[in-house]
Amino acid sequence: MSNALEQLLEAKSMLGSHKNRRRLFLRFDSIFSSATIEPQELRKQIAAVHDGLRRRCQFKRIRMSNWKAFAAADLEFPTTEAARPIVLIGGDNGNGKTSILDALIAGLYGAASFVDGGRGSAQGSEVARRAEYRSFIERAFHKPAFDRGDRMSSVVVELSIPNGQIEIERRWYFDDEGQLFEDDEEVVVRLGKDRDIVAVPQDEDPMSFYEGLIASIVAPATMIPFFLFDGERVVELGRKDVREQVRIGIESALGISSLKRLASDLSDYVKDRSRDLVDEDVDAELKRDVIRLEDRQAEHAHARDAVEAEAASLKQRRDAIVHDMGALTNHSFKDRHQTLEAKHNATQQLAALRNEIAGHGVAAPALPPSRSAPHEADGERS
Secondary structure (H helix, E strand, C coil), rough: CCCCHHHHHHHHHHHHHCCCCHHHHHHHHHHHHCCCCCCCHHHHHHHHHHHHCCCCCCCEEEEEECCCEEEEEEECCCCCCECCCCCCCCCCCCCHHHHHHHHHHEEEHCCCHHHHHCCCCCCCCHHHHHHHHHHHHHHHHHHHHHHHHEEEEEEEEEECCCEEEEEEEEEECCCCCCCHHHHHEEEEEEECCCCCCCCCCCCCCCHHHHHHHHHHHCCCCCHHHHHCCEEEEEEEEEEHHCCHHHHHHHHEEEEEEEEHHHHHHHHHHHHHHHHHHHHHHHHHHHHHHHHHHHHHHHHEEEEEEEEHHHHHHHHHHHHHHHHHHHHHHCCHHHEEEEEEEHHHHHHHHHHHHHHHHHHHHCCCCCCCCCCHHHHHHHHHHH
């Protein structure tokens, strides 16, 4: 079974920077569906991750182009003991020591050195610190090179690592006013003697990917004040309370920060999938309601068909009766109805006249026999 925790951390590294975390959660689905993580196995995997993060690297070389006081510079660092990978840079004031230090930090971490690394204004927001970084890079551009028409500066940092060497190149581009094209900043990471470029995974943001890779190989940006500093910085660190920054830096170095962020994402993942389960239950109940309504609809449709069939039979019977009634007098049903209505009106008028004659004491003449009632005439004759 592959290391599930490493897969989760890798998924977080590749997809965690996207605002829409649906793809990250789908990747979690795939990991959890193919592996079961037992508590004991989880502890082993965490320890393995920590061991992998305890890597030692040494600065080997730095090349600068149009950077501060250097139009072009290529410096090699001395090889140090594996147990004490420390390099000291000495020189008189104004010889470029700070320029080299700034090139190392900016070349490795870029804007993260200000946003996450503790440089710039400590109380500033991320937006303000990014603005500080932009201003810092613009001031670092070698002025004579700008006057010559150059519009690019670069820093290349080479390091030796346990399994070979790594080269990190960062480039900055400027307009004719000397302002930085911040979105055009480039980072390329190369491995081995052949300088093979490390490919960015599909759909991953290159800057975020390389920042995570550099942090895992060298150190997190939060550790900058503790392993890249000058003499003045030592005094500054000694005067300020850096306990919180030390804690954050140590957590980042040990991978605890990555695990915390992964735990937060997994917590959101559980909530998201829990909502999906609730939605599935609701969908199942709705589907059952739909089935019940469809059954009732079928029953009513069957009853409607029966009523319509009976109504059709009654309509046929009614039409036959009307036809027979019209045949008796050679008239239509409409004519027959008008005749009956006229007879009814005449009968009412006759009754009214008889009542009026009776009121004057005159005997009303007898009604003539009705042709429509021969049985009544026969009764009078008898």
